[in-house]
Amino acid sequence: xxxENLKNITxxxxxxxxxxxxxxxxxxxxKAIGEIEKGEVMEVxxxxxxxxxxxxxxxxxxxxxxxxxxxxxxxxxxxxxx
Numbered sequence: 264x265x266x267e268n269l270k271n272i273t274x275x276x277x278x279x280x281x282x283x284x285x286x287x288x289x290x291x292x293x294k295a296i297g298e299i300e301k302g303e304v305m306e307v308x309x310x311x312x313x314x315x316x317x318x319x320x321x322x323x324x325x326x327x328x329x330x331x332x333x334x335x336x337x338x339x340x341x342x343x344x345x
Contacts, residue, residue, distance in 0.1 A: 269331045274306035275299050281338050285313035310338040
């Protein structure tokens, strides 16, 4: 999915984990995924470089759809569909 397409997605749940370092953002995502329904989109905001690799791997393991990552000024916006 292109960066422009990713930027136009409206998430059903936003997890702001920019103030935490690995594994904080992944743990926050694991906790929050239970708050959305199958088919809904969750957005994880993180400034930690490791999260960029961890979230896609976690999605693959759990059967979620990793939509992509958008680099913003000083953080990443990682999108996935449950």
